[in-house]
Amino acid sequence: MAAQLLVKLENVNKFYPKLTSSRERLQALWAVLRGKGEYARHPVLQNISLEVYQGETLGIIGENGAGKSTLLKHIAGVVKPSSGKVRVTGRIGALLELGAGFHPEYTGRENLQLSGALMGMGDAELQDKLAGIIEFADIGAYIDEPIKHYSSGMVVRLGFALITASRPDLLITDEVLAVGDESFQKKCTHWMEDYLGNGGTLLLCSHSMFHVQKLCQKACWIKEGRMVSYGEAFQVTQEYLAYHEEKSRQEVRPQTALSAAAYQVKDLWLQGEKEGGLAVIPMGEELKVRGEVYSPDDRTPTVAVGIMRINGAEIYGFTSDVDGVVLKRQQPTRFRFALTFPRLALLPGRYKLCAHAMDPEGMRLFDVVEREFQVVGRTRELGVCHLAHEWQENLP
């Protein structure tokens, strides 16, 4: 059966008034009200056309102010286009702005009852689900406090917990998830993986390429209101990252005497790598990586080692300044690095191991060395990633 078309945008344009001071706003408002003029407008979305089918996952990426949230608001029906068409079918669960849809004076519990009713849940259904929602939100006694006393993380917890109960056909989330703490983000990510594994549809707006690559099959890049790239998530996020790399390279070039290849990964080895051949790693095994990096000014560089699935969305990464990668000085300007990736949830397939050399502050990416390898093994039908040791237990 063909997947259902849930979202269709045709040549959507959105203009917002370009007003800075409150005086300008008032003047413009008076002019419009008296029918004597128009205020200056600037395009926020330009000719956006897009289709999303049931079961698809689309990440929306772009710089601050690019128009991502405005795009999501159109799909959620919160904002109307200046021109063009927006058609959306199915039940929507939207997490857009912090606290949107909640009443600040009411308690969390009262807000859940109110929002649940607005989402079409009857009394019995709501009573049935309330305990589960409160458990997911995990905000303790705050559930009976007015929302205005909540931290931003607590508001997001409540909003997301409500969405888990409504099982929407289309889940729309803006950057708000980044507000939650790490354990809550993990919980949400697991829930989303489960939701997607069961045919859910996701539109995610994020500055985290990690999340977009992990959760989305497709991505679209919005730049100054226009869609500049649309396609496979890995491809589009790589284009976006390359654009930023180039941009920051141009920005820093005049301020520094260092050449672009100043810090260099000189070598990279993968355990199991054969001379000239492809390393083959059995699924669920630890992966040992070693390498050498050169520092032009004998300061200790930062090294990042990552794994990416070729033509896929999985990505893992560790850096020497934060976690995982051990870096030892061998000579004044030469360092050895080593990393053991824990038993990774890598599905059989071809992967790319990448080692990046960065400046000591980890701000500038200089050099990338790559090695391909293959993970082999047997899996059952796995829609969603599970931890490797779980797979091992399940293997015949």
Ligand SMILES: Nc1ncnc2c1ncn2[C@@H]1O[C@H](COP(=O)(O)OP(=O)(O)OP(=O)(O)O)[C@@H](O)[C@H]1O
């Ligand atoms: N209600 C509004 N009135 C006027 N201008 C607006 C309004 N909402 C958004 N804008 C403008 O539209 C542009 C796009 O904003 P939007 O919030 O969609 O960007 P974004 O890509 O989500 O950015 P960020 O990553 O910073 O969240 C910005 O220039 C913003 O100032």
